[in-house]
Amino acid sequence: MLDFLNLxxxxxxxxxxxxxxxxxxxxxxxxxxxxxxxxxxxxxNILKKFLIGIIWFLTLLTIIFSVEKLFExxxxxxxxxxxxxxxxxxxTIFLSKSLSIWIITCFPIVILSPxxxxxxxxxTDKLINIFFSLLIGTPILCMIGSVTSALVLGFNKxxxxxxxxTLPLYxxxxxxxxxxxxxxxxFNQISQEFKILIGYLxxxxxxxxxxxxxxxxxxxx
Amino acid sequence: MINFxxxxxxxxxxxxxxxxxxxxxxxxxxxxxxxFGLYQGFFNSPEDYQQGNLVRIMYVHVPSAWMxxxxxxxxxxxxxxxxxxxxxxxxxxxxxxxxxxxxxxxIALVTGSIWGKPTWGTWWVWDARITSMLILFFLYLxxxxxxxxxENTTKSGQAAALLAILGFxxxxxxxxxxxxxxxxxxxxxxxxxxxxxxxxxxxxxxLITALGFFLYFLVVxxxxxxxxxxNEKINNLSFTE
Numbered sequence: 001m002l003d004f005l006n007l008x009x010x011x012x013x014x015x016x017x018x019x020x021x022x023x024x025x026x027x028x029x030x031x032x033x034x035x036x037x038x039x040x041x042x043x044x045n046i047l048k049k050f051l052i053g054i055i056w057f058l059t060l061l062t063i064i065f066s067v068e069k070l071f072e073x074x075x076x077x078x079x080x081x082x083x084x085x086x087x088x089x090x091x092t093i094f095l096s097k098s099l100s101i102w103i104i105t106c107f108p109i110v111i112l113s114p115x116x117x118x119x120x121x122x123x124t125d126k127l128i129n130i131f132f133s134l135l136i137g138t139p140i141l142c143m144i145g146s147v148t149s150a151l152v153l154g155f156n157k158x159x160x161x162x163x164x165x166t167l168p169l170y171x172x173x174x175x176x177x178x179x180x181x182x183x184x185x186x187f188n189q190i191s192q193e194f195k196i197l198i199g200y201l202x203x204x205x206x207x208x209x210x211x212x213x214x215x216x217x218x219x220x221x
Numbered sequence: 222m223i224n225f226x227x228x229x230x231x232x233x234x235x236x237x238x239x240x241x242x243x244x245x246x247x248x249x250x251x252x253x254x255x256x257f258g259l260y261q262g263f264f265n266s267p268e269d270y271q272q273g274n275l276v277r278i279m280y281v282h283v284p285s286a287w288m289x290x291x292x293x294x295x296x297x298x299x300x301x302x303x304x305x306x307x308x309x310x311x312x313x314x315x316x317x318x319x320x321x322x323x324x325x326x327x328i329a330l331v332t333g334s335i336w337g338k339p340t341w342g343t344w345w346v347w348d349a350r351i352t353s354m355l356i357l358f359f360l361y362l363x364x365x366x367x368x369x370x371x372e373n374t375t376k377s378g379q380a381a382a383l384l385a386i387l388g389f390x391x392x393x394x395x396x397x398x399x400x401x402x403x404x405x406x407x408x409x410x411x412x413x414x415x416x417x418x419x420x421x422x423x424x425x426x427x428l429i430t431a432l433g434f435f436l437y438f439l440v441v442x443x444x445x446x447x448x449x450x451x452n453e454k455i456n457n458l459s460f461t462e
Contacts, residue, residue, distance in 0.1 A: 167359070207387075
């Protein structure tokens, strides 16, 4: 448990000090949202209609960018070897890595996106919906992305392969996430789409550490 | 370790022996079922009151879609068995079944779009069922690419098995996509809780064709697995020399 926390803290520290891709990708997200009015030529109605889908799509892209080099860097400079030799289970390494990437890239996105959407005159309950659906959906995306990047680590393949493998796995989350963001909140009742999303999250959290650990083990055999 | 009685055939030699015995029966029954089912479907079954003769595409479209889903599920199960028990045969099954599944998915998509042009007016609609079938096709493609990553069959096989298990979440989504969303694609009419809502004059040829497709899968699977096993033997020979 202590290893787990230490790994997360050190990852966060490193990425803040080095200002690597995971931090830069947040600026990619913010900048692309602010560019949107230019794309739609200032047409508020079209923009409002597609805004939620675009937000989800940009989130997905940001996560793919930040996840693709997740284990590669640590493997190249030997940090991953050192952690592995010191007796930390690979499952713990995997879980700490994917959790730290969530804290570094996705947590700012989750916090920022409702604030950014305030600029586009959306209703308040829509904003709450988007916040919660992103909060539930982004860990799923992070975990799946970490699994595939761990899978590819064993084979010395380029990052284009990662997106080929990852995108089909992301699409269900995208579909349910957008449905959940658009769903109506009735008092004290979670809508069906949110329940599906939460169920998906629980499955992925339960399964992916083991799959990720096995995937990392492919490199160390 | 999980242990079932059927695992005694996990030995490739025993498996090949079994295949040699049953192959000819499978081949003959496949030809019989396919010809009978397709003949019944194409010439002997009634026309649809709305679509006329167009409905006969169903006898190819529906069984291949079923097969696409079934093959992916069986790959996921075999991947679990491979990861837990390390049977080489499970890996070979995944490797050879993947291409067949992908081609069944492609057949379902293509016949669906041929069917969609006269009935819906377009070749392609982005509705839930069609899109999720397309995702399944991409999943198959990803699964097949991983096998080509490395010469080491165990390593690439394990990676592919992990991916197959992770992608299994899509299967229920594809199955229930027509019930959950209000889509252009019609809802399930054969496999559902309240029993099939399709008349028996159409249902029986459909089921016979589906059985024929399944036997076709088994026949092609056995041929592919044989060649894979031989390939594996050659690889082992070249490693030892």
